[in-house]
Amino acid sequence: MAWLWEPARWALVAFVPLAAIALWDFFQHDHTLRRNYPLVARIRWLMEDLRPFAQAYIVESDLEGRPFSHQARALVYARAKGDLDSHPMGTEYDVYSDEYEWLSHSIAPKAEAPEYWRLTVGESTCAKPYTTAMLNISAMSFGSLSAKAIEALNAGAALGDFAHNTGEGSISKYHRSHGGDLIWELGSGYFGARKQDGNFDPEQFRDRSADDQVKMIELKLSQGAKPGHGGVLPAAKVTPEIAEARGVPAGVTVTSPAAHPAFSTPIEMLEFVAKLRELSGGKPVGIKLCVGQPHELFAMGKAMLETGLHPDFITVDGAEGGTGAAPLELSNSVGMPLREGQIMVRNMLVGLNLRSKVKIAASGKIHSGAQMAKAFALGADWCNAARPFMFALGCVQSMNCHKGTCPTGVATQEAWRQRGLVVEDKAPRVARFQKQTLHSLREIVIAMGLSSPWEITPQDMRERLNGARSDAIDRIYTFLEPGELLEDPDSTAYARHWHAARADSFRRAQ
Ligand SMILES: Cc1cc2nc3c(=O)[nH]c(=O)nc-3n(C[C@H](O)[C@H](O)[C@H](O)COP(=O)(O)O)c2cc1C
Ligand code: SF4
Structure with a gap:
């Protein structure tokens, strides 16, 4: 029977704090749920804390997620890290839904354009205009x-x-x-x-x-x-x-x-x-x-x-x-x-x-x-x-x-x-x-x-x-x-x- 002592001791170590928390929940006055369902009710708060993560990593599709969709965030992460930022298989938007909008391309795209543009602010009013x-x-x-x-x-x-x-x-x-x-x-x-x-x-x-x-x-x-x-x-x-x-x-x-x-x-x-x-x-x-x-x-x-x-x-x-x-x-x-x-x-x-x-x-x-x-x-x-x-x-x-x-x-x-x-x-x-x-x-x-x-x-x-x-x-x-x-x-x-x-x-x- 001596072999039983070790597991029993560990069970006690786990049980005593949990029992103390359950008792605390049972007698406290602040939270109805914890008073009625000691210990178990705490899972709710844990889930509340984990909700944004569960939503982001498990529930959301690419186009869901607010304020920023998973796709929008993934694009920023990829660009920030210098990873591949191209997208396979075409758009995931429903192009016939009223959320859709688009920019009109030309049959004659420009052959080239400057690498980047800048713009001077305060040219006519400022001694120190800034080129942003x-x-x-x-x-x-x-x-x-x-x-x-x-x-x-x-x-x-x-x-x-x-x-x-x-x-x-x-x-x-x-x-x-x-x-x-x-x-x-x-x-x-x-x-x-x-x-x-x-x-x-x-x-x-x-x-x-x-x-x-x-x-x-x-x-x-x-x-x-x-x-x-x-x-x-x-x-x-x-x-x-x-x-x-x-x-x-x-x-x-x-x-x-x-x-x-x-x-x-x-x-x-x-x-x-x-x-x-x-x-x-x-x-x-x-x-x-x-x-x-x-x-x-x-x-x-x-x-x-x-x-x-x-x-x-x-x-x-x-x-x-x-x-x-x-x-x-x-x-x-x-x-x-x-x-x-x-x-x-x-x-x-x-x-x-x-x-x-x-x-x-x-x-x-x-x-x-x-x-x-x-x-x-x-x-x-x-x-x-x-x-x-x-x-x-x-x-x-x-x-x-x-x-x-x-x-x-x-x-x-x-x-x-x-x-x-x-x-x-x-x-x-x-x-x-x-x-x-x-x-x-x-x-x-x-x-x-x-x-x-x-x-x-x-x-x-x-x-x-x-x-x-x-x-x-x-x-x-x-x-x-x-x-x-x-x-x-x-x-x-x-x-x-x-x-x-x-x-x-x-x-x-x-
Ligand atoms: C954490 C945080 C702090 C901000 N603090 C200020 C601020 O001090 N002054 C301000 O004018 N706008 C503040 N903003 C608003 C942003 O400057 C910006 O106008 C707004 O978030 C829209 O840009 P976004 O959609 O790219 O975030 C803050 C936004 C965030 C997210
Ligand atoms: S900065 Fe981003 S990661 Fe940090 S708390 Fe705000 S939303 Fe969460």
Whole structure:
């Protein structure tokens, strides 16, 4: 019988803790399920935790998976790693479903095209214009992303000669260590250029923006995933490093208000843009927004006409855009999707003959050459991507960014979780993903018989309306002719918003 002792001892070792947990569950008051089904009910939470993985690895087909499908992620991973990115056997889309849309190729494709294109921003307004790449890293702050992620993104940007937007958390030491071009984003918290009371500090802004690594400034009005929402960074998350970057005390809760303290009318906003340009020594200044109430956009247009002031670029972010954390209702139900927002911004500028002065950048699930080409068709001058660059860093879309428990070290501040993200390995992936995506854009431009992506027009893109009909985008959406809003606003689809817009207020005119 002595041989039975050993297994019995091990059984006891396993049983005692489980019995203790079961007893704890039975007597605790917080969870009904655990009280009624001690121990067993815990499987539910385990399954909840494993759900994103089970869904991604077992349940989803290639075209499923949200926010990004398995196919979209696989494409980014392949391009980032330099693996084979071609696809066998033809499209998996149902080309007769109303989700399908396509770009029209030419019978006479171009024989050749430049290897890549670049575009100068702020040529007529700035002492230091910037020549931007066609695909840049969209705003993501140090704080929502880890130090290693910021380093790898910036090193990738330096390798690939494109720009890295700081996000509203300002410029940290991790943004500086590899020297990649920066777009400094200023949100309503003015982090990095902020007085103690939360107002904008011109002196700090002048000093920091003078850094040669800072190539452009982006004034953030809103982002698609949480438009009109301020931010709160709880005291526990304000580490000394984050505090240093943002210019706030460590260990104290910081808030960024929903509205900018520095301006409250369209004219004041443009004056602030002009002030930033001047303080920065003549660097291009743009605004970033997700379109909300259309009259506010036309109010900006009226203010541009009245003052002669204008931003150098407008970044249009779609409601489909990402975030580290946001209230679900704001992500799901507030803000205009990229396509409509981009067309409206384009129409405001074209209709007021301002298009040549103000460039347009687009962001919102742009992860491939085809998505870029479609954004160009709707009037974009360049594109930004956030989550696709996270995929290039190794993000597996486990949807834990808001919990700080990111398994890939991309969106966490815990050092041990960042161990797996090796900057020297990921930086070339970031650069490769950007380069291969631009290569794909180039192939599309050539197939369309064009010389540059700016030649793609709404006529070149078709959308399926139902199983039997499709039409060109310019016959589905409104595209204004140059000056149309100036000459005869009442004949346009925007008459109502135009008349409601005032240069001296974002409020709707009565
Ligand atoms: C983790 C994370 C953090 C972000 N932080 C910011 C931010 O600080 N400022 C901002 O304007 N947008 C922020 N965004 C939004 C992105 O810049 C971008 O506009 C949006 O995600 C759409 O691009 P995507 O679809 O390529 O991700 C963030 C997005 C993510 C995923
Ligand atoms: S892997 Fe990290 S960054 Fe990607 S979704 Fe999950 S938690 Fe967020």
